[in-house]
Amino acid sequence: MESRMPGTLSVGQFFGIPLRFHFTFVLLFAFLITISLAGAQSWVGNTIFIAAIFASVFVHEMGHALVSRRYGIRTLEIVMFPIGGIARLEKNPGIREEFWIAIAGPAVNFVIAAGLFAYLAGTGQWQSISKMAEATDFNMLQRIAVGNLVLGLFNLLPALPMDGGRILRSLLARYRPEAEATQLAARIGTGMAVLMGLAGLVTFNIFLLFIAFFVYLGASQERAMSIGKSAMQGMPARSAMITEFQTLNHGDTLRDAAAALLASTQQDFPIVLGNRVIGLLGRARLLRALAQDGPDAYISAHMDRDFVRIDPETDLAEAMPRVAAAGSAALIMKGDELLGMLTMENLTEFILLRQMGLRPEPRAS
Numbered sequence: 060m061e062s063r064m065p066g067t068l069s070v071g072q073f074f075g076i077p078l079r080f081h082f083t084f085v086l087l088f089a090f091l092i093t094i095s096l097a098g099a100q101s102w103v104g105n106t107i108f109i110a111a112i113f114a115s116v117f118v119h120e121m122g123h124a125l126v127s128r129r130y131g132i133r134t135l136e137i138v139m140f141p142i143g144g145i146a147r148l149e150k151n152p153g154i155r156e157e158f159w160i161a162i163a164g165p166a167v168n169f170v171i172a173a174g175l176f177a178y179l180a181g182t183g184q185w186q187s188i189s190k191m192a193e194a195t196d197f198n199m200l201q202r203i204a205v206g207n208l209v210l211g212l213f214n215l216l217p218a219l220p221m222d223g224g225r226i227l228r229s230l231l232a233r234y235r236p237e238a239e240a241t242q243l244a245a246r247i248g249t250g251m252a253v254l255m256g257l258a259g260l261v262t263f264n265i266f267l268l269f270i271a272f273f274v275y276l277g278a279s280q281e282r283a284m285s286i287g288k289s290a291m292q293g294m295p296a297r298s299a300m301i302t303e304f305q306t307l308n309h310g311d312t313l314r315d316a317a318a319a320l321l322a323s324t325q326q327d328f329p330i331v332l333g334n335r336v337i338g339l340l341g342r343a344r345l346l347r348a349l350a351q352d353g354p355d356a357y358i359s360a361h362m363d364r365d366f367v368r369i370d371p372e373t374d375l376a377e378a379m380p381r382v383a384a385a386g387s388a389a390l391i392m393k394g395d396e397l398l399g400m401l402t403m404e405n406l407t408e409f410i411l412l413r414q415m416g417l418r419p420e421p422r423a424s
């Protein structure tokens with residue numbers, strides 16, 4: 060599985076979880092500091108404030124990550140984007156676990172806000188919220204407290220893919236099937252995104268427009284994925300597999316493999332030795348090998364011996380994430396016998412056909 064998002068810069072590890080900055084995040088940070096040079100407050104003060112808010116986003120993500128760990132789900136990395144952070148989990152949590160994982164992030168921000176507000180009240184520095192939110196050098200703690208309050212509340216908006224949307228889905232799933240809960244929460248998400256977009260237009264708030272756009276995108280994606288998942292649930296992997304394909308022999312050269320690649324639309328080739336499957340050669344790997352060793356090298360030196368194998372009776376909804384993570388075809392194998400291949404393209408076709416009311420069954424070959 061790809062354990063690192065491309066276009067990111069590693070910063071370090073916290074509790075064993077890598078923290079990475081997406082390059083657009085670094086740009087935003089530089090941009091925010093640059094525009095603050097013209098503002099009323101000092102750039103040092105502003106830089107500290109911006110860094111503190113980003114640190115608050117980071118601990119919010121750590122909240123998600125540490126609760127996930129309690130459920131035995133590893134966090135691959137925390138990536139900071141301009142619109143916030145993302146804790147990338149190794150797998151999707153169950154619908155009940157999701158409630159606690161989702162609520163942990165905003166809870167962290169509320170705890171920070173409450174702690175700071177208590178300190179401020181105790182030391183006689185309490186003011187009205189609008190006064191505390193003013194951008195000056197002399198109310199740093201007040202602004203960080205208000206910032207965390209806003210972060211917590213904002214993430215609780217009941218719009219998938221935000222935390223509030225996940226909490227909503229988890230609650231809905233207690234009374235209806237999971238797919239229906241996801242689709243309803245996603246529909247509320249797209250609705251809220253449209254409202255946010257309109258509000259952004261009316262108030263000329265670019266930031267709000269930006270967020271509305273991402274929420275809309277995320278909600279549509281969650282919805283499409285859920286529709287796909289319910290089309291696949293209860294169907295065995297063999298019902299969607301490719302049954303007509305070519306294999307390569309252990310003794311073939313990269314030249315033979317290149318010829319096979321050109322001859323059809325097939326991109327991944329199982330490699331056999333006698334009756335046994337010993338590896339898989341995908342297009343990207345083949346091209347890399349050609350560039351490295353030339354056409355006369357043997358495919359056996361370049362094949363992937365760790366290919367993904369899936370039992371023909373495995374539920375498709377369970378097989379799909381494994382195919383997606385493989386980045387190439389997965390082989391459908393009953394013991395040592397190769398029955399077929401499964402690719403993302405052909406899973407997509409399967410979903411489309413199912414939506415048109417067909418119940419695709421593989422042709423006997």
Ligand SMILES: [Zn+2]
Pocket residue numbers: 119120123164165214222
């Ligand atoms: Zn969150």
